[in-house]
Amino acid sequence: MKTDKTSLIGKSLEGLVKICEDNDVKSFRAKQLFNWLYRNKVNDFDAFNNLPKELITFLRSEYCIHPLTFVRATKSTSELTNKFLFKTQSGALIESVLMNDDDRVTLCLSTQVGCALDCKFCATAKMGFKENLTPGEIVDQYLMISQKINKQITNIVFMGMGEPFLNYRNVIKSAHLLHNPNGINMGYKRITISTAGVISKIEKFTKEKEKFKLAISLNGTTNEQRKAIMPITKKNALVDLLDASKKYTEQSNTWLTFEYVLLKECNDSIEDASRLIKLLYDIKKCKLNVIPYNETDGEFQRPDQSKIHSFMSKLRSAPFPVTIRWSKGTDIDAGCGQLAVSDS
Numbered sequence: 001m002k003t004d005k006t007s008l009i010g011k012s013l014e015g016l017v018k019i020c021e022d023n024d025v026k027s028f029r030a031k032q033l034f035n036w037l038y039r040n041k042v043n044d045f046d047a048f049n050n051l052p053k054e055l056i057t058f059l060r061s062e063y064c065i066h067p068l069t070f071v072r073a074t075k076s077t078s079e080l081t082n083k084f085l086f087k088t089q090s091g092a093l094i095e096s097v098l099m100n101d102d103d104r105v106t107l108c109l110s111t112q113v114g115c116a117l118d119c120k121f122c123a124t125a126k127m128g129f130k131e132n133l134t135p136g137e138i139v140d141q142y143l144m145i146s147q148k149i150n151k152q153i154t155n156i157v158f159m160g161m162g163e164p165f166l167n168y169r170n171v172i173k174s175a176h177l178l179h180n181p182n183g184i185n186m187g188y189k190r191i192t193i194s195t196a197g198v199i200s201k202i203e204k205f206t207k208e209k210e211k212f213k214l215a216i217s218l219n220g221t222t223n224e225q226r227k228a229i230m231p232i233t234k235k236n237a238l239v240d241l242l243d244a245s246k247k248y249t250e251q252s253n254t255w256l257t258f259e260y261v262l263l264k265e266c267n268d269s270i271e272d273a274s275r276l277i278k279l280l281y282d283i284k285k286c287k288l289n290v291i292p293y294n295e296t297d298g299e300f301q302r303p304d305q306s307k308i309h310s311f312m313s314k315l316r317s318a319p320f321p322v323t324i325r326w327s328k329g330t331d332i333d334a335g336c337g338q339l340a341v342s343d344s
């Protein structure tokens with residue numbers, strides 16, 4: 001359903017207070033409204049049964065509740081991964097991915113329609129950049145999906161379509177809405193924001209002492225190698241990225257995760273593994289997460305098992321924790337780097 005009305009989902013408590021005040025309604029009503037939207041996750045204006053009728057009539061005439069429309073869900077053959085497709089109010093399509101791993105249920109959110117950063121191994125990059133998602137469109141992915149499943153979402157990662165730090169304000173606003181204890185109440189450390197390495201925003205995130213977890217997609221061990229697969233490196237050099245990362249861990253006293261997508265004959269040599277150890281040696285609180293590449297239609301391939309094994313063996317001598325992540329949704333193009341939608 002296409003509508004030009006502003007959505008209530010995405011409004012902060014302060015935003016709802018303003019609506020109440022503008023309508024001569026006592027501001028405590030805003031907290032009730034916040035509760036209905038984010039804690040009780042209602043879909044209908046009739047559900048606001050403790051709010052004054054005049055306020056409900058006004059809200060109904062001026063606002064819609066959800067900014068997104070659900071299009072479809074697709075399940076992987078392993079049944080562990082679900083991909084959800086939504087339409088935004090502008091008519092663009094976005095995807096979110098839900099991953100089940102025993103008691104851990106992680107939702108991967110999109111933050112932009114397409115992406116401008118053009119990472120060479122990424123399906124989203126091929127769409128180009130179309131638009132930023134609003135805080136409401138980001139939070140609504142969580143709200144709509146949590147109503148469609150019978151499990152509690154335990155973790156959220158901002159790792160879907162788009163570069164979160166190129167939509168910084170809306171992403172941080174949505175993360176705070178997901179965290180707000182009077183609403184969704186997702187713990188700070190259960191929310192991870194992942195960046196391809198926008199240094200100025202890593203510095204801002206550090207300076208503003210944001211408590212959400214941070215992850216950085218590293219994917220290269222020399223500046224030249226990284227530049228070839230992640231053009232963002234041209235303006236955000238590897239050495240400066242590592243410096244900003246180190247400062248973040250020191251000033252926040254928080255662990256930082258580096259993601260490393262392993263690409264055949266590109267960044268999967270033993271020399272790369274050795275360089276990784278050297279590069280991250282000085283960052284005291286970091287973890288490395290190696291992700292064997294999920295093949296899309298592009299030019300890259302996943303290294304064979306023996307190569308992955310040798311790479312991981314070399315990393316055993318690293319002074320920091322190293323993990324490997326196998327995507328469980330590659331058959332529905334829901335693995336890392338595979339999200340892309342067309343307008344058709």
Ligand code: SF4
Pocket residue numbers: 115116117118119122123124125160161162163196337
């Ligand atoms: S990997 Fe992330 S930052 Fe890079 S192009 Fe894809 S969506 Fe954008």
